[in-house]
Amino acid sequence: MSEVTIKNDEVDIVIGAIQSDLTSFMEAWRPFFSNFHLIVVKDPELKEELKIPGGFNLHVYTKSDIDRVVGSSAGSISFSGYACRYFGYLVSRKKYIISVDDDCVPAKNSSGELIDPVSQHIINLSTPATPFFFNTLYDPYCEGADFVRGYPFSLRTGVECGLSCGLWLNLADFDAPTQALKPTLKNTRYVDAVLTVPARSMLPVSGINIAFNAELVGPALTPAFRLAKEGNLRWETVEDIWTGMCVKVICDHLRLGVKSGIPYVWRQERGNAIESLKKEWEGVKLMEDVVPFFQSLRLSETSVTAEDCVVEIAAAVKERLGSVNPKFVSAAATMVEWMKLWKRVRGQ
Amino acid sequence: MSEVTIKNDEVDIVIGAIQSDLTSFMEAWRPFFSNFHLIVVKDPELKEELKIPGGFNLHVYTKSDIDRVVGSSAGSISFSGYACRYFGYLVSRKKYIISVDDDCVPAKNSSGELIDPVSQHIINLSTPATPFFFNTLYDPYCEGADFVRGYPFSLRTGVECGLSCGLWLNLADFDAPTQALKPTLKNTRYVDAVLTVPARSMLPVSGINIAFNAELVGPALTPAFRLAKEGNLRWETVEDIWTGMCVKVICDHLRLGVKSGIPYVWRQERGNAIESLKKEWEGVKLMEDVVPFFQSLRLSETSVTAEDCVVEIAAAVKERLGSVNPKFVSAAATMVEWMKLWKRVRGQ
Numbered sequence: 001m002s003e004v005t006i007k008n009d010e011v012d013i014v015i016g017a018i019q020s021d022l023t024s025f026m027e028a029w030r031p032f033f034s035n036f037h038l039i040v041v042k043d044p045e046l047k048e049e050l051k052i053p054g055g056f057n058l059h060v061y062t063k064s065d066i067d068r069v070v071g072s073s074a075g076s077i078s079f080s081g082y083a084c085r086y087f088g089y090l091v092s093r094k095k096y097i098i099s100v101d102d103d104c105v106p107a108k109n110s111s112g113e114l115i116d117p118v119s120q121h122i123i124n125l126s127t128p129a130t131p132f133f134f135n136t137l138y139d140p141y142c143e144g145a146d147f148v149r150g151y152p153f154s155l156r157t158g159v160e161c162g163l164s165c166g167l168w169l170n171l172a173d174f175d176a177p178t179q180a181l182k183p184t185l186k187n188t189r190y191v192d193a194v195l196t197v198p199a200r201s202m203l204p205v206s207g208i209n210i211a212f213n214a215e216l217v218g219p220a221l222t223p224a225f226r227l228a229k230e231g232n233l234r235w236e237t238v239e240d241i242w243t244g245m246c247v248k249v250i251c252d253h254l255r256l257g258v259k260s261g262i263p264y265v266w267r268q269e270r271g272n273a274i275e276s277l278k279k280e281w282e283g284v285k286l287m288e289d290v291v292p293f294f295q296s297l298r299l300s301e302t303s304v305t306a307e308d309c310v311v312e313i314a315a316a317v318k319e320r321l322g323s324v325n326p327k328f329v330s331a332a333a334t335m336v337e338w339m340k341l342w343k344r345v346r347g348q
Numbered sequence: 349m350s351e352v353t354i355k356n357d358e359v360d361i362v363i364g365a366i367q368s369d370l371t372s373f374m375e376a377w378r379p380f381f382s383n384f385h386l387i388v389v390k391d392p393e394l395k396e397e398l399k400i401p402g403g404f405n406l407h408v409y410t411k412s413d414i415d416r417v418v419g420s421s422a423g424s425i426s427f428s429g430y431a432c433r434y435f436g437y438l439v440s441r442k443k444y445i446i447s448v449d450d451d452c453v454p455a456k457n458s459s460g461e462l463i464d465p466v467s468q469h470i471i472n473l474s475t476p477a478t479p480f481f482f483n484t485l486y487d488p489y490c491e492g493a494d495f496v497r498g499y500p501f502s503l504r505t506g507v508e509c510g511l512s513c514g515l516w517l518n519l520a521d522f523d524a525p526t527q528a529l530k531p532t533l534k535n536t537r538y539v540d541a542v543l544t545v546p547a548r549s550m551l552p553v554s555g556i557n558i559a560f561n562a563e564l565v566g567p568a569l570t571p572a573f574r575l576a577k578e579g580n581l582r583w584e585t586v587e588d589i590w591t592g593m594c595v596k597v598i599c600d601h602l603r604l605g606v607k608s609g610i611p612y613v614w615r616q617e618r619g620n621a622i623e624s625l626k627k628e629w630e631g632v633k634l635m636e637d638v639v640p641f642f643q644s645l646r647l648s649e650t651s652v653t654a655e656d657c658v659v660e661i662a663a664a665v666k667e668r669l670g671s672v673n674p675k676f677v678s679a680a681a682t683m684v685e686w687m688k689l690w691k692r693v694r695g696q
Binding site: 110134135137138142144145147153165175187188189192193197198200201202205206235241284287288 | 458480481482483484485486490492493494495496497498499500501502503513515520521522523526530533534535536537538539540541545546547548549550551552553554582583586589592608632635636639643
C-alpha cells in the first residue's frame with residue numbers, strides 16, 4: 001500500500017472518564033486535542049459530575065446514553081471502569097479512533113520537547129506496516145529511514161496498519177506484582193522508534209495509549225474480558241490485553257499490521273500496587289492459558305472481515321478455553337453480543 | 349535461563365582486514381579492544397602488508413595460514429573479501445565471537461558519550477532472550493526495564509541468546525539501489541533499545557557489527573553464499589544475509605534467541621553505490637527466493653545441534669532452491685564442506 005492521508009475530521013479521540021475532574025488532563029492535552037472531535041464517556045459507576053474545561057469540540061456520554069443506546073441488549077456487557085471507553089468506540093462514526101487513559105499527559109522527548117501523540121498515532125496509522133519481514137532500522141517509512149540491505153523488494157510496499165500501540169514514560173504499564181516488588185521502578189528510557197510487530201508474534205497490547213482503524217479492526221475491540229474483582233486501576237485489568245490479542249490474530253489473518261513504539265505519554269501515579277495484588281493474580285494466572293491459545297489460533301479462510309474473525313474467535317474461546325475457567329465462557333458470550341451490538345449501532 | 353557471566357578470556361574479537369592500513373581503525377577501538385584477544389584475518393586477495401599499531405593482544409592470519417589450515421579441502425569455500433573473517437571464526441577457540449567491519453569506529457550515543465560496543469554485545473549475549481512473546485518495553489533485562497503487564501510469567505525466564513546484531517550510525521547498511529537513489533541518506537536516529545526478534549520472524553542480519561555464541565550457533569556462520577561479481581563493498585554482498593537467515597532458523601528451532609538493536613557503530617563511507625548497482629541486482633533478485641524459503645523452512649526433530657541443522661538446511665536448499673539458480677547449489681555444497689571443515693578444525 002502507499003501512504004494514506006488522514007484528515008482531522010476522520011478521527012475521534014475517545015476518553016473514558018473514570019475520574020470526575022478532567023480539568024488538568026484536558027488542559028495538558030489542549031494543544032493536541034483542539035483540532036479534533038472528542039468523545040468523553042463517563043464511567044457509569046462515577047457519581048460526581050464531570051468537570052471539563054471549555055473550548056473543546058466534544059460530546060459527553062453518560063449512563064443514560066448507554067442505557068438508551070444499548071438498552072436491554074447489553075446482557076453481559078459492562079461499560080464500567082476502563083470499559084466505558086468501548087461505548088465511545090461504539091457510537092463513533094469516524095474511521096480512526098485514538099484513546100488515552102485519563103491519568104496520562106503528553107510526554108517530552110529526550111530533547112525535552114513536548115511530543116504530540118495524536119500526530120504520531122496518525123502517522124503510524126497512515127503509513128504502511130511491515131509484518132512479514134523485520135526491518136532492523138525499525139519503521140522504514142519514518143523520516144531518515146529506509147529498508148535495509150537484504151529486505152525483499154516485493155515486501156517493501158507493506159500493508160495497512162490496523163492498530164498503533166503507544167508507550168508510557170514515568171509509571172510504566174507493569175502488573176501489580178512487578179510494581180509491588182519494585183515500587184521505585186519508573187520507565188525513563190525514551191526509545192525513539194516505532195516498529196511493526198512481526199506476523200504470528202503476540203504482544204501484550206496496553207489500552208493506555210492506542211489508536212486504531214475502526215473500519216479494519218474496530219469490532220475486535222470489545223470489553224469482553226472482565227476479572228471478578230476488577231477495579232479502576234490498570235494493573236487490576238486484563239481487558240485490553242485480551243482485546244489486543246484478538247486484534248493481533250485478526251491483523252495476522254487479514255494481512256494487516258500492528259505497530260508498537262512511539263508516541264509516549266507521561267503516566268501519573270494512581271493507586272497502590274500492594275493493595276491491588278490480591279485482585280491482579282487472577283489476571284496473571286489466566287494469561288498462562290490466554291497466550292498459548294492465541295498463539296496457536298489460526299482462523300479459517302472464510303473469515304474475511306474483522307466481524308467474521310471475532311465470531312470465529314469467540315467460538316474457539318468457548319470450545320477450547322471454556323472448560324478451563326468460566327471467565328472464558330462469559331468472554332466468548334460477550335464477544336458474540338458485542339458483535340450484534342456493533343452491527344446494530346455502527347450499522348456495519 | 350538466568351543471566352550468565354562472560355569473562356574477557358572467553359571472547360575473541362575477529363576482524364577481517366580488507367584494507368591494509370588498520371592504524372586509525374585500531375586506534376579508535378583501542379579503549380574497547382585492549383582487554384580482549386583479537387584475531388585479524390587478512391583478506392587473501394590483499395597484496396600490501398598490514399599496518400597494525402602495537403599494544404594489542406592479537407594474532408594475524410594470512411593467506412599462508414588459510415592454505416595451511418584449510419589446504420586442499422577448501423573446495424568451493426572462498427575466504428576472499430568480507431569472507432576472510434570466517435577463517436577467524438574457524439580458528440577461534442573461544443565461546444563468544446564479536447566481529448566488526450574495518451570501516452567502522454565506535455559511535456556516540458545521543459548524549460554524545462562514546463559507546464562501548466564490546467560490552468553491549470557481551471550484555472546481549474549474557475542476558476536471556478525472549479523470542480516467544482514480544483515485550484513492548486523492549487529488552488526486559490536491561491537496567492530500568494521489566495516485563496509489561498500481560499506478559500506470561502512462564503515465559504519470563506527467557507532462553508539463551510545465540511546472536512546479537514548491532515546497528516550503524518552515519519552510513520547505514522542500505523543496498524546499492526537505495527543508497528544510489530538517496531545518496532545523502534544517513535542514519536542519524538539513535539534508538540536506545542535492543543529487542544529479541546520474535547520466533548518465526550525473519551530479519552536481514554548484517555555482518556557489519558555482530559556477536560554470537562560460537563558453541564550454540566557458530567557452525568551456521570558460513571561463507572556459503574557468494575555472488576558472481578561480489579566485490580569488497582558491503583552492498584555488493586549478501587553472504588551475511590544468508591548466514592543470518594540460517595542462524596535465525598536454527599535459533600527458532602533450538603529455542604534460542606536473536607537480538608537486534610544496540611550497540612551502534614559509526615560507519616564510514618567507502619565506495620560508490622552507483623558503480624556497484626550492476627553487481628548488486630543479483631543479490632537483490634535472489635532475496636525474493638531466499639526469504640520465502642527460510643520463512644517456510646521447518647527443521648526436523650532429529651536436528652538437535654547447530655551442526656545437524658546446517659546439514660539439514662543445506663539439503664533443503666539443494667532440493668528446493670537448486671533448480672532456481674545454480675548459486676543455491678553451490679551454497680548448499682559449501683555449507684556441507686564448511687561443516688566438515690568446522691568439525692575438523694574446531695574439533696566439534
